[in-house]
Amino acid sequence: MAAALVWVVATLVFALLHLLPGDPVLVILGAEGGAQAPSPAQVAAVRHALGLDQALSTQYARWITRLARLDLGVSLDDATPVTRDILERLPTSLELICAAVAMALLGGIVLGVTAARFHGSWTDAALSGLLAGGLSFPVFVVGTLMLLVFGVLLRWFPVGAYVAFTEDPLGYLRQLTLPAVTLAFNLLGVVGRIARGSILEVLHQDYVRTARSKGLGEARVLSRHVLRTALIPIVTVVGVQFGILIGGTVLVEYIFNWPGISTLLFTAIQRRDYPMVQGIVLVTSALFILINLLVDLSYAVLDPRVRYEGRP
């Protein structure tokens, strides 16, 4: 099923880029928007070299067979293999996304538990307001203001070039903080909301009352009885968000100069680098599908009703 979806996506990406206006041949000859038009002979030569003069069905067959060998072609910009560029940039994006998702998950659970415990009070209202802010404030506004306050005015965090973890671990973490917090705040709006709702719902269940009446401490009730069940919808939403973020972190990467896959796509679109765009869209969509699949599978692992089966 997932493989079929990836095939559908590959076909769509192929179709989309052939439907959209613009001609890669003119891009290669450096004449997009055309100062001096290249001669028809030149155009024909490049078109032939790229195989763009063949029938659409032939081109499609070639795109799919190459894909099966994980060959995404070469960049029109500097002739490097698209696969290599993607493999280079993808981990950087994933680092950022994982950090943000971890923070949002932790924050969401803490916020959710707090809000649910003080349900209906001013604390709850204030926390809900914070969550609404995370959901409503554009990520680029939050990022810009964070950069202004913590990066420029207070100088707590560096503003500038990316350093790899292997080169300078501390510098890397300092570099990661602002973009990750920005992204996490945004995510918190979605995750915290679900966490609050789901924890509230579980708190009213009979078995939680039973656990309390057994004389269990509040901490134990929360961690062993409430969170376990409440975690299922939270994991679902985190998984979905994780998928959306791959390729969707463009605004944060752009603001903080983070060399991830989204900024690669952004520049590729601006430069009309067709093979690169094709490759990135395909890879991110495939990851998106894969993650959704993993989320589906995780239900079985997480659902206590499934886990308790088979125990004496």
Place this chain on the structure above:
Amino acid sequence: MRRSGIARRVRTIVSAACVAVALLAALAPRAFTRLDPLLMHPTIPFAAPGGAYPLGTDEFGRDIFARLIHGARPSLEVALGSVLVAGAFGTLIGILGGYLAGTWEVVTMRSSDVILCFPPILLAMLVAGFLGAGVSHLILIIGFLYVPQFSRLAFAQTLAVRRGEFVEAARAAGGSTGWILRYAILPNIMGPLIVQGSLSAASAMLLESGLSFLGLGVLPPAPSWGLMIATARKYMFQTPYYVLWPSLALCLTILSMNTLGDMLLDYADPRRRRM
């Protein structure tokens, strides 16, 4: 419980007021300011707030307040336009899929599921990048991306009501399929769709501002909040207030729209009121 009830009411009123002001600014910007948002005064870039220019001027000496007010229109146009497009198509697809079932269900629902295989901002960026920016393109792109939100809801709602006695009655009375869909089913599933519409409008506005920020949305020199933030960012260190105003306008409007949407959601689904 009572105190949070009052807080809720205050929040609703404030949000409604914010949305009303934004709508008014979009419909009749001249009611707020007589200054031209496009008129440049090269002699007075970055004029301080006060006097003839309530919030000062931007890098070309244009009045920031006028640009702020006039910037409401493109954002709201995209928000409402894309929701109308998505709502119309999504509802049609969902109702057809839910009522006719069988092959129709597979064709309509699976085709809208495919849209969900792409992260939304990625697809929007792709199409806007190649097709060109501009308000009408944004409406079409975001409208297309949001079709599944409505088609899935309409589908689920239709499944829930199609066995109802009023549908049976309409069929027994000899109503055609089109007539049944329009007069028996649609009115009964409208409520949740309208609620979804209000939430989708806020998120469409969020997406629009992001694309405009990247230069893939509303085209300069037209004023747009996302675009203003992108420009103001470059001058953030000289005039920090410049970036603050459009940020505030954008955040407040989206927050208010979301708050109102949530209120509608609670109102439509009494089960949620308890939370």
